[in-house]
Amino acid sequence: MDTDRAGLRERKKHETRIALSWAAIRLTVERGLDNVRIEDIAAEAGVSTRTFSNYFGSKGEAIVARHHDRARAIAAALRERPAGEPIWEAITHAALAGFALGEPVTEGRPPDQAWVEGLRLMVAEPALQGEFQKAGAAAEAEFALAVAERTSTDADDVYPLLVAGVVGAALNIVTRRWLSVDPPPPMDELLRDVFGRLAAGLPEPR
Amino acid sequence: MDTDRAGLRERKKHETRIALSWAAIRLTVERGLDNVRIEDIAAEAGVSTRTFSNYFGSKGEAIVARHHDRARAIAAALRERPAGEPIWEAITHAALAGFALGEPVTEGRPPDQAWVEGLRLMVAEPALQGEFQKAGAAAEAEFALAVAERTSTDADDVYPLLVAGVVGAALNIVTRRWLSVDPPPPMDELLRDVFGRLAAGLPEPR
DNA sequence: GAGCAACTTTGCAGATTCGGCAAGTTCCGC
DNA sequence: GCGGAACTTGCCGAATCTGCAAAGTTGCTC
8 A cells, every 4th residue: 555665654654744845835825824823733744843944944835845756756757768769758758657647636637727737826925936946956856867878978078967958948838838727738748848959959939 | 426316215225225236145155044134134234133124035045036036137138138149148148247246355355265165055055045046946936037038939939938947047056066166167168168058959978 | 417217225013834852741662 | 870962952153134215326208
């Protein structure tokens, strides 16, 4: 039943982490960032405020945690792609796989109207901008490693860093666009469009 | 003598802002982020702590302010480039112009050893990562506008967003690299290398 | 140059957050 | 089982953030 045989302790820790992050997101979407105190989040997850601080340094970190996990999943997915595959193709597939995990939100029910609206407000929150960006940057570092491995370049070489940075920027745009267009368009299309342009060398539209 | 005829009030406000940001950077580089209190920064700039809060929402914001200004200068520089110029060429020149303003640090004296070391520690500070990224993102938005203008596309179209995102990533890499290589290499080379790769469609090295 | 309006700075207070420290409790490996 | 390691928790002080109202400046008009 456990995803990994790492023992009860590890599993519980992981569960607490998820519960905290999830509670942080839900409360923020419902009430708005300023009306959520760490106290509330901790209560929702059934732990003390002090324990919250053991897991996350701030509200923002907790909120962004899941976003961060997904970004890292994409890096992991890239490592799974066959070695011969052209790089942009591999990256596109990895991104699709990462997003295929799906927002836990939409797991059962269809995307709720009020929920999407709350999400928009949340990601627009200025206080969280830095947090999202930071999570993206951390994931980029891992992505750069995967790219370096695949292309047999040094990890601190310009090439893998540049590819990772570009991919990070692309994912940001895709995510924002998915939220901004009114009937959220299928991720597949967005991802293929953006990575297609990148693979083609960003031709100037006309 | 005044840079703009906007009146004493505006000028003084601007000076205070610079002084605060500058004091924040200097103290952080010297002592490390955790050993600098807002109280210290305000004292250094000759204002009260409450006034500090009128200008910046946090230490991080103050530290990053100059970085932010420079990024916006690059976006402004892009608008100045001739309309016919190929886009990547224009961008490269804009970036060069932006960096040419020079770190006020290196204005007179050569880059000090201890200073560069402190800078490295500062940009490596986890608590500032988000702040830097956030500043970069804000500048990206302006950059996207400039690109949209130049290419006659909609500002919320994918193309300008993507170009801006890619440029932001590239500038991040250039900045980090400038700090990481031991004798800081000339900006020109770094910028030309990175933007050259982008203009060529990110060819895989071999 | 006197006076008024708008703006900026400042001190103060309350709410919140952040981290260290020292129990108390639970889990892992032997 | 048992000892040690890891995790949770409450408590506390330092630091930050923000609203509010008083005091000080600046800009503009008559």
